Amino acid sequence: MRTLVSSGSYLEPIIGFSRAVRTGNVIVVGGTAPIRAEGGTAAIGDVYAQTRRCLEIVEKAIVDAGGRMADVVRTRIILTDISLWRDAARAHAECFAEIRPVTTLMQVTAFIDPDWLVEIEAEAIID
Helix, strand or coil: CEEEECCCCCHHHHHCCCCEEEECCEEEEEEECCECCCCCECCCCCHHHHHHHHHHHHHHHHHHCCCCHHHEEEEEEEECCHHHHHHHHHHHHHHHCCCCCEEEEEECCCCCCCCCCEEEEEEEECC
């Protein structure tokens, strides 16, 4: 069984993607940008707050797919400026200090919206 989870992002139908997909006991959450609930970019210029917003969206997608943050086994923190990694890592640690998933931090040239400083990906396995 395949379950598709939408976050309501305006980009989902344009690109043809789901925020998360659950197949069996695996949930995969795609690149999650810091989009405010009412639209637009959250916390422009603040990588810590943008990372927190990304993680809120990731958590909702995982819960909507029937999981919980404790099920997360891998995250990817993707930044446009790797020198800001400590601020993104601090937000990540606030969510995952006890869970401690495998994590990769990397830099890309840019995202679709130039105000996005970070995107997060996650994978969960439900026991």
